[in-house]
Amino acid sequence: MGNSRWPFVTAGLGLALLVWGSVWGLFYAPREVYMGDVQRIMYVHVPTAWNAMLVLTFAFACAVLSLLRGGWGWDARLEAAVEGGVVLSALLCTQGSIWARPTWGVWWDWDPRLTTTAVLLFAFAGILALRGFVDDPVKRAVWTAVAVVIAYVDVPLVYFSVRWWNSLHQLQSTPETVSRAFHWPLRINAFGVLFLMIGLVELRARLAWQRRAAESAPPLPSGVAVATGRL
Amino acid sequence: MRGVIEGGWEFVIAAYVITAVVLLGYAFSVCWRLWKAPRHDAGR
Secondary structure: OOOOOOOHHHHHHHHHHHHHHHHHHHHHHEEOOOOOOOHHHHHHHHHHHHHHHHHHHHHHHHHHHHHHHOOOHHHHHHHHHHHHHHHHHHHHHHHHHHHHHHHHOOOOOOHHHHHHHHHHHHHHHHHHHHHOOOHHHHHHHHHHHHHHHOOHHHHHHHHHHHHHHOOOOOOOOOOOOHHHHHHHHHHHHHHHHHHHHHHHHHHHHHHHHHHHHHHHHHOHHHHHHHOOOOO | OOOOOOHHHHHHHHHHHHHHHHHHHHHHHHHHHHHOOOOOEEEE
């Protein structure tokens, strides 16, 4: 893991894009015919959904590479991607709930899209929590990777749930299902969240790497430990 | 009843504020934890 500053630059660029796309979506994009101003939630909700699935797909790739090739780098990236995916999934459920209230009349419904997304959130949050209970770093890496491969089955279920089952949720937002007037703020925010998460996942992976290194570092001499107040 | 939603800016503002709080909070959390982490060289 390097110490270069590119993740900070990438995350900063992502934040700048998010501000630009959000201002466009809030104040310059036209009102939607049926949902009115409430539809403006789409400009943060849909990019969050796309990137939650992308980050978890990256976690899946890291899990496979960790199992096949080993190496602490893949395990560090896996931990980082799972945490990022959990944050985005939790945000996604919250945004969706806020959008559901004025459009569907309820905060939550056990509809296929919402249910599979909730399963996704709790599955990956559970993996992250269980990871903290395993002391042996080798077992922790293998078990996490296997659990992520199993939990990832839910990602395509989330994506295709609106096509496979009757759902309150509208179809996936694509250029074919979203009016051209809404494309640009949606794209800008999508790249904003993407760049932000690329930077944050890399920084979080460096943190996991540092912690792993600290685990394998030899204990400090007792005099040093006392002097630094660690005991 | 025309099937058109009127108003709703409070929901829009809530969604954007929560998004900003979560993303900025997570970014700050990652930077803070990285800054506080002990520096060692990992094995591989």
